[in-house]
Amino acid sequence: MKSKALYIGISLFFTLLLGLSPSISAGKKLTHTVKKGDTLWSICEKYYGDPYLWPELWEMNQFVTNPHWISPGDIIKLLEHKEIKLPPVKKVVKQKKQPVTIRKLMGVDVSSFTNVNALGLLLHEMIVPWGKIFDFKTEKILLSEGDTVYVKMYKENIKPGDKFTIYSISDPINHPLTRQPFGYIYYFKGILDMGKAQKGYHIAKISESFKTIYKNDLLIPYHPVSSCILPIPYKDDIAAHIVAAKDKLELLGQYSVVYIDAGSKKNIQKGNIFEAIQERESTSEPLTKETVALPPTILGKILILKATEDTSAGVVFWASKNFTNGVTVRPMSWQKQPKKFANLPSCPID
Secondary structure, three states, X not given: OHHHXXXXXXXXXXXXXXXXXXXXXXXXXXXXXXXXXOOHHHHHHHHHOOHHXXXXXXXXXXXXXXXXXXXXXXXXXXXXXXXXXXXXXXXXXXXXXXXXXXXXXXXXXOOOOOOHHHOOXXXXXOOOOOEEEEEEOOOOOOEOOOOEEEEEEOOXXXXXXXXXXXXXXXXXXXXXXXXXXXEEXXXXXXXXXXXXXXXXXXXXXXXXXXXXXXXXXXXXXXXXOOOEEOXXXXXXXXXXXXXEEHHHOOEEOOOOEEEEXXXXXXXXXXXXXXXXXXXXXXXXXXXXXXXXEXXXXXXXXXXXXXXXXXXXXXXXXXXXOOEEOOOEEEEOOOOOOOHHHHHOOEEXXX
């Protein structure tokens, strides 16, 4: 009799345990409510101990258009065929694993903002050119797209079909705050397609022209820049400055290309978003002339399109008013895709 009662008691215990376990209850959908700071990577690490499962989790949650953009309060469906870590009970639900089609990351096409191949660069040092344009096929002072040119190359093994960026260099520029020499602006003026080699020179054609091209403009190998950008948060804390702008503009605003005095050494990369700000003070007591620091004015928002070791180039995709070189830039804090990008066409990231 005792053994029968014990058997019934154990059976009731396991029935109750099974009924309470969310990982094995029949028809129960396992979910995670997103909290601030969560990512699909961290969710997979938490529940499965394997962050590299994030593409499968992304595939299950079709409402997530970009794995970098999940917001507090979003409900993420979890993978039921994986082992879910729900302490104190761990249970493996064995289901047949369905084939997973990995979706491509989708970015935004910024070609309506700027020509990404004409960004130019700001560098501390002068780079060694690969060659230069020394004459034209026709008697012209200025060159443009479709013109044939004669070039002198300083490197060997140049082949027909090789592409080169045509550029010129600014005079040395000073940092607008320290007034110390900072570097040189490289103006990208067009793209050149190399043709046949002749004795002492090459024949080439200008396939694209961004601005006026002259004799003695220089050449470096062409490296295309994609206009499809995946906006991603900048994780560190940094204060940098706009040193200069494309075409040496002094008054900056929406769609201006700007150069910043920090780059990949400070973990800045393509897709980061920064704010151009102006610090503010206000007098709270006229008699004592006591001043207090107020939140800074946001002058503009900058999307980084290219980063070198010490500098980066970006486009101002939104501006509240015009501003000048020397303003401070700081990382923009965001959870969702910035509203301005909602009007741009999406594009798959390679």
